[in-house]
Amino acid sequence: MISTECSSRLFTLDLQLKLILNSNSSFLFCTGSLSQSQLAAAAAVGASSTTTSPNTALRKKYLDLIEYGNKHYETTTQNLYQLRKTILLEGLPPETEEEIEDRRKDSPRCSLRGLVWKILLGIKECDAEKYIELLKLGSSDQYQKIRKDISRTFMKDALFCQAVSQDKLSRCLNAFVHMTSEIKSNLNYVQGMNAICGAFLYVLPELDAFYCFQQLVLHYCHLYLVPKISGVHTALNILDTILEFVDPELYGYLKTRSYDPVLLTHAILSLGTSTPPLGELLHLWDFYFAFGIHLNVICTIAQLLLMRDTLLAHPSPCSLFRSLPELDSETIINLSIHIVRQLPDDLYDLLVDHPIADISSQDEFV
């Protein structure tokens, strides 16, 4: 996904370390849910696949990394480092035909991406009985809202509509709402969750998707989705500051044309799901889960910089924010790495913390 030449150069520039040191999580290789048989199945899928050999080799590399990680808990930090590095340098291989078929058939088997996501998010087990218990509670108080939104989730994506039934999405979100009230969390259903949960359901079997979604929301970006979406406000303030910092000319022009960072709320809150295509978004999520959700702010800025010429030539540039140009994950990730390198440390620290830590003095960044 990132050309080796370019990224190995970047790699030597200590950037990876900065990213890794700053990623805000202590991930664990999962044990319970990643059984040997699952691994064997995933490996078999890779081996029998008809894809070209470099992809098969890359797939094998991931499976080896995962297998090694599962056997060597004592070096989890280093194992994760290898996994993240591989994601940054080589990306995940394209899906195999078997994986695509699995999705279509609603198979309970995890794809390679699914396995990697679970590891990065620290999902150790997926308690099926618990999920069923939540489902048995029936409609939550948010059910009406959820119902309205699930029919408006990735509607233009035929593959998504084929793979993720509205019932599945509804079950998952509804169970999530029950779960939040059970643990007395102040989280509730917020528009945008429909798309985030949808993307998980696209990649993972329902049970795994539920736990990944729950983990992401509760532990990696809960401030984006609390009822007042305070983390989104902080993110937008930081985005504003960084945009002005990296491209004063563009920023200055936008300022004279009704610009307000809140126009990018959708890109921040829904973690990029508002911009197609979904296939490219998944690569961005690989990057986010490996190095931190905060990178979504940087990737959003990268998207603006990529449309810079168009924005500067447009009499009403902010009307283009409604639907950003289609995602090109490789270019976006490369550019966002360049942006990160320019950032002063204090600003970067603030960026890293904002989805999970309340930043009281956010006014200074307005």
Add this chain to the structure above:
Amino acid sequence: MEEFHFKCIVTGPPCVGKSSLLLQFCEKEFSAELDTTVGVEFQSKTMELDSTYKIKLEIWDTAGQESFRSITNNYYRGAHIALLVYDITNRQSFQYLGSWLEEISQMSGENIVTLLIGNKSDHNDRRVVKVEEGERFARENNILFIETSAKDNTNVEKAFEDATRQVVKLIKEGKMVVVNKKPQTVSLNQKEDPKQQQQQKKSGCC
């Protein structure tokens, strides 16, 4: 041709067709496949009114869900027009319009021109809110009313024309003041005493 810049906010409960109305108005398109609006979206559109005025509209489309109020509330400030949309096939979307109106008047100036829009009029077979109910609510609250269909483009343009016409009328009557300093913005000025308003009007660009 006399030219005005107006700021317009589109608001109302979730899933009533706010974004669809705008899509139809700005791009003459309808899609049954619009994803939910998250936060605020911006569009601009220039229209001619009664062959006399050229109106440049800055339109802010807001998300209907409560979580986004903290964001969308900022947009009422300085707005000239509020389009309050409900869905004629959904009773619930009509029920709480009172609190939406309250929000509009709290967050904006009293002089904001509010147009109540009953959308999805193409679904007459599934209608649960009568035309008369919409009319009555509008009359009681002293706001404008129209029914539209974003789907078959019924009254969409007329809705925007009605609202802008009313703003122009208020400006001509000196109840809204056009500020000359920034050509892009026109501000409401209902708090000033009438004398001052008149003075400002004289010095204004109209």
